[in-house]
Amino acid sequence: MRVLVVEDERRMAAALQRGLSAEGFAVDLAHDGEDGLHLARQGDYDVVVLDIMLPRLSGYNVCKQLRAEENWVPILMLSAKDGEYDMADGLDLGADDYLTKPFSYVVLVARLRALLRRDSGRRPAVLAAGDLSLDPARRKVLRGERAVELTPREFALLEYLLRRRDEVVSKAEILEHVWDTFDTDPNVVEVYVGYLRRKIDGPFGRNALQTVRGAGYRLAGDGG
Amino acid sequence: MRVLVVEDERRMAAALQRGLSAEGFAVDLAHDGEDGLHLARQGDYDVVVLDIMLPRLSGYNVCKQLRAEENWVPILMLSAKDGEYDMADGLDLGADDYLTKPFSYVVLVARLRALLRRDSGRRPAVLAAGDLSLDPARRKVLRGERAVELTPREFALLEYLLRRRDEVVSKAEILEHVWDTFDTDPNVVEVYVGYLRRKIDGPFGRNALQTVRGAGYRLAGDGG
DNA sequence: CAGTCTTCTCAGCGGGGTCTCAGGCCAGGT
DNA sequence: ACCTGGCCTGAGACCCCGCTGAGAAGACTG
Numbered sequence: 178m179r180v181l182v183v184e185d186e187r188r189m190a191a192a193l194q195r196g197l198s199a200e201g202f203a204v205d206l207a208h209d210g211e212d213g214l215h216l217a218r219q220g221d222y223d224v225v226v227l228d229i230m231l232p233r234l235s236g237y238n239v240c241k242q243l244r245a246e247e248n249w250v251p252i253l254m255l256s257a258k259d260g261e262y263d264m265a266d267g268l269d270l271g272a273d274d275y276l277t278k279p280f281s282y283v284v285l286v287a288r289l290r291a292l293l294r295r296d297s298g299r300r301p302a303v304l305a306a307g308d309l310s311l312d313p314a315r316r317k318v319l320r321g322e323r324a325v326e327l328t329p330r331e332f333a334l335l336e337y338l339l340r341r342r343d344e345v346v347s348k349a350e351i352l353e354h355v356w357d358t359f360d361t362d363p364n365v366v367e368v369y370v371g372y373l374r375r376k377i378d379g380p381f382g383r384n385a386l387q388t389v390r391g392a393g394y395r396l397a398g399d400g401g
Numbered sequence: 402m403r404v405l406v407v408e409d410e411r412r413m414a415a416a417l418q419r420g421l422s423a424e425g426f427a428v429d430l431a432h433d434g435e436d437g438l439h440l441a442r443q444g445d446y447d448v449v450v451l452d453i454m455l456p457r458l459s460g461y462n463v464c465k466q467l468r469a470e471e472n473w474v475p476i477l478m479l480s481a482k483d484g485e486y487d488m489a490d491g492l493d494l495g496a497d498d499y500l501t502k503p504f505s506y507v508v509l510v511a512r513l514r515a516l517l518r519r520d521s522g523r524r525p526a527v528l529a530a531g532d533l534s535l536d537p538a539r540r541k542v543l544r545g546e547r548a549v550e551l552t553p554r555e556f557a558l559l560e561y562l563l564r565r566r567d568e569v570v571s572k573a574e575i576l577e578h579v580w581d582t583f584d585t586d587p588n589v590v591e592v593y594v595g596y597l598r599r600k601i602d603g604p605f606g607r608n609a610l611q612t613v614r615g616a617g618y619r620l621a622g623d624g625g
Numbered sequence: 626c627a628g629t630c631t632t633c634t635c636a637g638c639g640g641g642g643t644c645t646c647a648g649g650c651c652a653g654g655t
Numbered sequence: 656a657c658c659t660g661g662c663c664t665g666a667g668a669c670c671c672c673g674c675t676g677a678g679a680a681g682a683c684t685g
Binding site for chain 4: 363364367368370371388390391
């Protein structure tokens with residue numbers, strides 16, 4: 178598996194190269210945005226790790242540029258927590274996952290593997306489960322023919338659940354991926370699951386979004 | 402889940418022990434590098450929390466030594482922010498994750514769980530015995546075509562038995578792995594074995610889950 | 626500045642899950 | 656046949672988990 182790491186901080190870049198090589202990845206490095214963009218364009222990578230703060234051309238723009246060129250290589254974004262951009266921006270850009278510094282090395286590897294596992298082919302235009310569909314680019318959700326209005330947080334939650342549909346996802350995982358924190362009261366997840374249910378399952382019948390007591394939630398692949 | 406904490410600062414060590422125990426981990430302590438290395442060598446731990454600044458033998462060397470001995474127990478390193486070593490060094494050594502003091506307790510627990518989860522990523526996608534199958538990710542259990550509803554405890558018990566199918570497993574082992582305790586009345590295992598039997602073996606015939614009097618239980622590899 | 630929308634916290638509740646207990650049952654040994 | 660110790664099981668109490676309505680705080684808009 179070939180990985181491109183775009184990171185200007187030399188020590189960090191070197192550490193990542195050593196670490197990922199030890200995990201069996203073939204690692205190339207780029208130290209600024211333009212080099213990164215160039216290399217990524219060669220198209221030989223299975224996944225790109227992209228810092229946002231870069232000299233010459235920001236990760237933000239590298240990502241935007243690649244997507245504009247219809248290059249759907251999986252991208253994992255890195256950024257400082259207090260930075261100019263946040264997770265919502267990162268995902269807006271067409272990044273596939275997002276990590277804030279300082280990040281855990283283990284988590285990085287886990288996310289990389291998850292990205293590689295996900296789809297080695299083209300990036301699906303829309304996520305769907307039964308007659309429920311979500312378009313990440315347009316930020317639109319449909320239940321059958323009917324459009325569903327979601328707040329940003331609700332949207333992010335549904336997107337994450339759809340990406341892992343049929344799997345049971347724990348509240349901790351949801352907090353980590355949708356809220357980008359560990360130490361938040363899990364109750365907030367319960368509340369938002371409630372909101373989502375009212376909007377996509379309606380007052381009766383459907384239950385696309387199932388509770389698995391003691392384990393988490395599961396979005397049914399057939400849409401309920 | 403068994404955790405070894407190697408930390409010389411008594412107050413910190415005690416705090417970690419209390420906190421992690423409350424989270425359901427079984428915690429052992431070592432107060433210097435040599436003790437830590439000794440205990441880690443016994444090999445009974447699922448993860449090791451290793452301070453870098455230690456008397457007698459530094460965490461740096463403990464880690465190096467273990468890896469040299471082909472011991473790949475997951476290691477989470479702790480160090481002072483301004484310390485001699487940094488993240489790049491830590492990862493070079495073969496540590497699996499790295500945390501700088503002062504760290505958030507919640508973050509520590511989250512990282513530990515991530516480390517423990519990582520192993521589960523390498524586990525087979527679905528466990529089976531005859532026509533009985535269990536999917537950890539989807540949290541689904543099937544007996545032939547029929548889905549079986551299990552509570553969390555029942556699920557954990559069946560998962561453990563399936564992982565060791567055809568082996569005789571003692572109640573003590575079950576208590577340690579499924580309940581995370583030693584000193585609980587073993588009767589609770591008998592009760593849950595009963596629950597499981599009703600759900601996977603049905604009222605007659607099948608007996609996938611066999612009693613081995615005086616020794617424990619065995620899950621038959623052919624599913625009964 | 627008032628009004629709206631979103632996010633998140635809090636407290637109460639209902640119900641399902643966990644565990645304890647006691648009595649009955651079964652196997653193996655004397 | 657009888658005893659003993661291990662195992663099974665029904666009943667019930669407790670408690671934790673997840674759901675929900677209310678509302679405070681903050682962002683954004685007109």
